[in-house]
Amino acid sequence: MTTVHTHDALIARAEQADAESPLRGTRDLFDLPDGVIYLDGNSLGALPRAVPAVVNDVMHRQWGERLIRSWNESDWWGAQTRVGDAVGRLVGAAPGQVVVTDSTSVNLFKAVVGAARLRPGRRVVLTDPDSFPTDLYITESAAALAGLEVRRVNPRDAVAAIAEVGDALALASYSSVDYRTGELWDLRAVTEAAHAVGALACWDLCHSAGVLDVDLDAGGADLAVGCGYKYLNGGPGAPAFIYVARRHQDAFEQPLTGWNGHARPFDMAPDYAPAPGITRARVGTPPLLSVLALEAALTAYDGLSPADVRAASLAVTGTFIDALDGLGVDLPLATPRDPARRGSQVSLRHPQAFAVVQALIARGVIGDFREPDIIRLGFAPLYVTHADAVRAAVHVKEVLEGREYERPEFAERGAVT
Amino acid sequence: MTTVHTHDALIARAEQADAESPLRGTRDLFDLPDGVIYLDGNSLGALPRAVPAVVNDVMHRQWGERLIRSWNESDWWGAQTRVGDAVGRLVGAAPGQVVVTDSTSVNLFKAVVGAARLRPGRRVVLTDPDSFPTDLYITESAAALAGLEVRRVNPRDAVAAIAEVGDALALASYSSVDYRTGELWDLRAVTEAAHAVGALACWDLCHSAGVLDVDLDAGGADLAVGCGYKYLNGGPGAPAFIYVARRHQDAFEQPLTGWNGHARPFDMAPDYAPAPGITRARVGTPPLLSVLALEAALTAYDGLSPADVRAASLAVTGTFIDALDGLGVDLPLATPRDPARRGSQVSLRHPQAFAVVQALIARGVIGDFREPDIIRLGFAPLYVTHADAVRAAVHVKEVLEGREYERPEFAERGAVT
Numbered sequence: 095m096t097t098v099h100t101h102d103a104l105i106a107r108a109e110q111a112d113a114e115s116p117l118r119g120t121r122d123l124f125d126l127p128d129g130v131i132y133l134d135g136n137s138l139g140a141l142p143r144a145v146p147a148v149v150n151d152v153m154h155r156q157w158g159e160r161l162i163r164s165w166n167e168s169d170w171w172g173a174q175t176r177v178g179d180a181v182g183r184l185v186g187a188a189p190g191q192v193v194v195t196d197s198t199s200v201n202l203f204k205a206v207v208g209a210a211r212l213r214p215g216r217r218v219v220l221t222d223p224d225s226f227p228t229d230l231y232i233t234e235s236a237a238a239l240a241g242l243e244v245r246r247v248n249p250r251d252a253v254a255a256i257a258e259v260g261d262a263l264a265l266a267s268y269s270s271v272d273y274r275t276g277e278l279w280d281l282r283a284v285t286e287a288a289h290a291v292g293a294l295a296c297w298d299l300c301h302s303a304g305v306l307d308v309d310l311d312a313g314g315a316d317l318a319v320g321c322g323y324k325y326l327n328g329g330p331g332a333p334a335f336i337y338v339a340r341r342h343q344d345a346f347e348q349p350l351t352g353w354n355g356h357a358r359p360f361d362m363a364p365d366y367a368p369a370p371g372i373t374r375a376r377v378g379t380p381p382l383l384s385v386l387a388l389e390a391a392l393t394a395y396d397g398l399s400p401a402d403v404r405a406a407s408l409a410v411t412g413t414f415i416d417a418l419d420g421l422g423v424d425l426p427l428a429t430p431r432d433p434a435r436r437g438s439q440v441s442l443r444h445p446q447a448f449a450v451v452q453a454l455i456a457r458g459v460i461g462d463f464r465e466p467d468i469i470r471l472g473f474a475p476l477y478v479t480h481a482d483a484v485r486a487a488v489h490v491k492e493v494l495e496g497r498e499y500e501r502p503e504f505a506e507r508g509a510v511t
Numbered sequence: 512m513t514t515v516h517t518h519d520a521l522i523a524r525a526e527q528a529d530a531e532s533p534l535r536g537t538r539d540l541f542d543l544p545d546g547v548i549y550l551d552g553n554s555l556g557a558l559p560r561a562v563p564a565v566v567n568d569v570m571h572r573q574w575g576e577r578l579i580r581s582w583n584e585s586d587w588w589g590a591q592t593r594v595g596d597a598v599g600r601l602v603g604a605a606p607g608q609v610v611v612t613d614s615t616s617v618n619l620f621k622a623v624v625g626a627a628r629l630r631p632g633r634r635v636v637l638t639d640p641d642s643f644p645t646d647l648y649i650t651e652s653a654a655a656l657a658g659l660e661v662r663r664v665n666p667r668d669a670v671a672a673i674a675e676v677g678d679a680l681a682l683a684s685y686s687s688v689d690y691r692t693g694e695l696w697d698l699r700a701v702t703e704a705a706h707a708v709g710a711l712a713c714w715d716l717c718h719s720a721g722v723l724d725v726d727l728d729a730g731g732a733d734l735a736v737g738c739g740y741k742y743l744n745g746g747p748g749a750p751a752f753i754y755v756a757r758r759h760q761d762a763f764e765q766p767l768t769g770w771n772g773h774a775r776p777f778d779m780a781p782d783y784a785p786a787p788g789i790t791r792a793r794v795g796t797p798p799l800l801s802v803l804a805l806e807a808a809l810t811a812y813d814g815l816s817p818a819d820v821r822a823a824s825l826a827v828t829g830t831f832i833d834a835l836d837g838l839g840v841d842l843p844l845a846t847p848r849d850p851a852r853r854g855s856q857v858s859l860r861h862p863q864a865f866a867v868v869q870a871l872i873a874r875g876v877i878g879d880f881r882e883p884d885i886i887r888l889g890f891a892p893l894y895v896t897h898a899d900a901v902r903a904a905v906h907v908k909e910v911l912e913g914r915e916y917e918r919p920e921f922a923e924r925g926a927v928t
Contacts, residue, residue, distance in 0.1 A: 125575045134579045141575035149566060149800065157747055158542045158558035161877060162551045170747060197795025199769030200617060207656075223781060228770035228795065231783035235768040239624075239656045246781075323796065330574055330587060330799035351652040352616030353645035362882050364640060364663075366648035378614025378645065379740065381801035382747035383566065460578060465779055 101488055104417050108480035111413065116398075117406045120476040123394045124327075131482045131489075133461040136273075136301055136439055136472030139327030139391070148390035152383055174354075174380055175373060177389045181326065181335045184392075184400055185299055185318070186309035192337045193372045194322065194385055196350075198300055199228045201319040201336040202267075204348035204375060206236035208338070209265040209294045209317060211347045216264035216293065219244050220255060226273045229298055233267060239349075249279040256287040263293035265317075270308065271301035271437035274464045276429040278306070278437045282313045289314060294342075300324060303335075305407045305438035305475065307400040310337055317342075325438065325474055328388030336375045343371050352377035394476055406475035407438040413480045414440050414473065417487035423494065428468055442469040442490070444499075452504035453493045459486050518905055521834050525897035528830065533815075534823045537893040540811045541744075548899045548906075550878040553690075553718055553856055553889030556744030556808070565807035569800055591771075591797055592790060594806045598743065598752045601809075601817055602716055602735070603726035609754045610789045611739065611802055613767075615717055616645045618736040618753040619684075621765035621792060623653035625755070626682040626711045626734060628764045633681035633710065636661050637672060643690045646715055650684060656766075666696040673704040680710035682734075687725065688718035688854035691881045693846040695723070695854045699730045706731060711759075717741060720752075722824045722855035722892065724817040727754055734759075742855065742891055745805030753792045760788050769794035811893055823892035824855040830897045831857050831890065834904035840911065845885055859886040859907070861916075869921035870910045876903050 112118060124140045126132055132140055156164040165171050178192035185192070195201065206219065221233050223246035230246070237244045242264060247255040249268050256266055266288040270281050285295035294316035302308050304325030310318055316339050322332030338346050347368070353359045354376040357367040368374035395403070415431060428441035444450050444467060451463040461471040473483065493499060529535060541557045543549055549557055573581040582588050595609035602609070612618065623636065638650050640663035647663070654661045659681060664672040666685050673683055683705040687698050702712035711733040719725050721742030727735055733756050739749030755763050764785070770776045771793040774784040785791035812820070832848060845858035861867050861884060868880040878888040890900065910916060 125571075127576045127578075130578075132578060138574070138579045138582075140578065141570065146567065146570050149570060150563065153558065153563050153566060153746070153804075154542075157555075159544045161544075161547075161549060161557065162555045162879065163877075164747070165555075196613070196617065197769065197797075199771075199795035200613065200767060203767055226770070227773070227776075227779050227781065227783075230781055231768040231770065231773065234783065235766050239766060321796070329570070330581070331796040331802070333798055334795070349652050349656060350617060350620055351648040352614065353643070353648065354616075356644070356648065359644075360882075362644050364644065364647055366644075366651065378616035378751070379738070379748040380614075381750055381798040383800045383804055384798035385748070387570075387800055460580075462579065465777075 104420055104484045105481060108413055108484040111409065111480040115406055115409070116402045117475055120394060121479060124477040126477060129458045131459045131486050133459060133471040133473065133478065133486060135474030135478070136324050137462055138330055139324055139474060140477050142327050142391045142394045144390045144393050145329065145387050149383060149387050152386050170382055173382060173385050173389065174376055177385055177392070178335055178372065180389060180392045181303065182337070184395060185303050185337070186311050186313070186400065187337055188311055191340055191372055192335050193375050194333050194335045194388060195376050195380060196334055198319050198321045198334040199232050200350065201334050202229060202232045202298070203236045204336060204350055205296050205317040205319055206233055206265065206267065207240045208346050208348045209296065210240035210242050212342060212345055213264040213294060216262055217241065217243055218259050218262045219264055220247050220252060220259065220266045222246065222249050222268055224248065224272060224274070225269055226300065229267070229269065249284065252284045253287040256284070256291060256293070260291050263288065263291050265294050265296060267296040267298070269298035269301065270306065273301055274428065274441060274468050274470065276437045276439035276441050278435050281315070285314045301437055304395070305403060307404040315339060322388045326388065327391040327394060329384060329391065331384070332388045333380065333385050338372055338375060343374070346374060348375055350377045354378055354380070403475055407473060408433045408436065410473045410475050410478055410480055410483050411436060411438065411440050414483040414487055417484045418490065421487055421491045423487065423491045425494070438475070439470060439472040441471070443467050444469055446499050448507060449499035449504040450493060453498040453501070454489055457489045457493070459489045521837055521901045522898060525830055525901040528826065528897040532823055532826070533819045534892055537811060538896060541894040543894060546875045548876045548903050550876060550888040550890065550895065550903060552891030552895070553741050554879055555747055556741055556891060557894050559744050559808045559811045561807045561810050562746065562804050566800060566804050569803050587799055590799060590802050590806065591793055594802055594809070595752055595789065597806060597809045598720065601812060602720050602754070603728050603730070603817065604754050605728055608757055608789055609752050610792050611750050611752050611805060612793050612797060613751055615736050615738045615751040616649050617767065618751050619646060619649045619715070620653045621753060621767055622713050622734040622736055623650055623682065623684065624657045625763050625765045626713065627657035627659050629759060629762055630681040630711060633679055634658065634660055635676050635679045636681055637664050637669060637676065637683045639663065639666050639685055641665065641689060641691070642686055643717065646684070646686065666701065669701045670704040673701070673708060673710070677708050680705065680708050682711050682713055684713040686715035686718065687723065690718055691845065691858060691885050691887065693854045693856035693858050695852050698732070702731045718854055721812070722820060724821040732756065739805045743805065744808040744811065746801065746808065748801070749805045750797065750802050755789055755792060760791070763791065765792055767794045771795055771797070820892055824890060825850045825853065827890045827892050827895055827897055827900050828853060828855065828857050831900040831904055834901045835907065838904055838908045840904065840908045842911070855892070856887060856889040858888070860884045861886055863916045865924060866916035866921040867910060870915040870918070871906055874906045874910070876906045
């Protein structure tokens with residue numbers, strides 16, 4: 095713990111950092127309500143100003159006026175791979191390897207069954223027991239259908255476990271960031287270990303895409319999935335994405351063989367023939383209002399490199415941690431202090447974490463609670479400034495010092511937190 | 512062939528029918544371009560005027576201003592079952608049996624695997640060789656994973672085939688309307704036959720929901736799927752729906768075990784426990800711009816009974832067929848003339864069907880082509896009037912008489928037709 099600083103000195107330093115950031119000005123690309131410090135972009139990203147005009151054009155002109163003709167005229171048909179390539183630029187994937195489609199859950203199902211078929215005869219899938227639960231549920235279900243057995247091994251032990259499983263391993267499937275603690279895992283090492291025994295690696299990028307300098311191609315990832323509604327800001331429930339490395343695409347046989355993944359959909363042929371390339375990961379007709387909202391949202395990243403975004407993310411989470419220290423806030427961090435092991439969030443532990451989160455929300459600092467004792471604060475560097483980070487730390491300090499979390503109105507839990 | 516009538520007499524009679532229709536006025540609920548007779552609502556429904564205001568509210572207020580809080584405040588969490596119930600009202604399903612989620616393809620995958628698990632030990636699925644292809648592709652893939660064998664039997668022979676397969680049958684899976692010919696099948700009879708041997712029936716309602724008086728509950732359907740972007744007018748690629756009859760819900764184990772189908776999603780429990788009721792058919796976080804656009808679109812049906820809509824649909828397709836006859840247009844109908852065997856479209860056969868469709872589009876009559884020789888014209892009774900039907904018939908006559916389809920500009924095929 096360092097010297098306790100005055101708020102004013104901390105704010106002044108933060109404003110200086112904001113003025114010098116390579117991301118300065120990006121906040122103006124988002125429509126955020128006054129008086130809110132939004133630290134929940136890892137649950138639902140903020141509204142990019144570019145989205146409404148695009149969605150209105152899709153509704154009024156493309157759909158209303160041009161009707162069915164927009165499949166060609168506005169290239170609705172190519173939207174999923176076009177937006178996929180835009181996502182690919184943020185996660186280190188060369189064009190033609192990412193498609194926007196379905197939900198993360200559905201895409202992970204394709205990835206696990208597809209991996210089993212790429213590695214026939216191998217019977218084990220490794221995954222993280224602390225994964226976001228949908229990953230566990232889907233992996234278990236897909237594994238059961240594909241004849242695989244799931245073993246749950248913490249990512250810090252994954253490299254050793256992979257070597258131990260050896261050539262029985264089909265797939266190591268891990269999230270790059272723990273959704274609760276914000277800990278960043280070394281998926282390159284996991285991937286190298288998987289490849290050393292002839293297995294594949296799948297990366298879940300839900301808490302990484304748009305904030306980390308994810309490098310799927312250089313890192314050797316075989317498969318990846320991620321969502322569009324967190325740091326990519328595509329809107330509530332925005333479509334997800336799936337990455338299949340080019341070297342696997344021709345042999346990738348995913349089980350959801352819908353007509354949009356067919357080689358010649360308008361032949362209406364009686365039997366399935368997968369499209370070449372990543373297009374075979376498509377399934378049914380995609381929800382275009384949501385797909386095209388995501389495309390508009392991604393323009394907020396125009397001109398930014400993933401390395402710049404990652405640097406800004408680490409700077410702002412660092413500022414928040416430093417401010418907590420500087421203000422003398424004494425709460426245990428669930429998130430590693432080491433920048434190399436930190437995603438884009440800072441999670442704090444408190445026995446009354448739920449009520450603390452409610453008290454912060456009442457002050458306009460929106461984060462969320464995760465079982466059992468996590469105050470989870472996400473820092474989307476495109477719209478959370480260093481000044482926001484310092485002000486949020488001041489609010490945390492005041493909530494704790496004033497024991498605001500003991501007020502009865504903050505105790506009751508709603509259905510969704 | 513009857514006497515050839517004058518155009519004026521036909522139009523006058525049609526306008527009289529429009530004035531007397533129980534659906535008069537519903538056309539004003541849609542935003543259609545001037546000069547267009549839109550007969551492709553069976554591919555992409557028209558824009559309901561109610562949609563843009565709702566989608567803008569979702570973007571600006573629910574997402575932009577209220578952010579993550581809208582999951583509770585605007586009941587995003589309940590949207591899929593709420594909109595599912597609204598779809599249910601149009602297809603004869605009591606509340607709590609339909610959920611809006613994913614695409615038709617993904618939902619059919621759940622239905623086929625789920626049916627296999629409801630009928631363990633049975634190894635056969637029957638389906639229509641002339642189904643919309645995604646049904647064939649998905650059924651084959653799901654069957655392979657679930658250990659079933661697919662037999663392709665035309666719906667007109669299904670009852671006999673079901674009896675022959677007997678207690679080896681797990682599921683009879685049929686579309687209620689042939690997407691090419693518009694022929695309406697008797698799925699009640701198929702369902703009764705399936706039940707007689709202890710099997711289940713799944714109905715594909717893509718070309719029925721919103722235009723026929725589908726009666727899932729009374730007809731004994733076990734499962735059903737359908738899309739939101741055709742006659743339901745939910746917008747391009749609008750989310751689809753799945754119906755699971757209440758009696759099967761507690762035992763329905765679908766394979767896409769995403770967190771949104773979990774009994775207590777925010778417990779973040781390590782193992783899957785399906786939600787009670789239809790909620791277990793949900794998978795991942797849904798694309799809410801598209802889900803809520805569909806909800807707004809369905810308000811066009813407020814106050815209309817499925818029986819009224821069906822009567823209006825038959826009246827308007829009948830007017831079109833009568834007008835063709837009255838005008839002396841001599842093209843073979845692929846669609847049955849018998850109203851009891853007719854969906855909500857009229858398909859005509861012509862050796863140069865593709866070019867005929869292009870010539871009609873150039874005249875503002877938008878239909879579509881289907882392989883090999885089908886001119887497919889869909890009649891959405893909420894916005895296609897009797898007067899439209901007569902005018903469309905006149906255009907067909909003029910395109911044929913003037914051999915407009917021979918013009919070179921109508922010969923070239925685009926990627927999507």
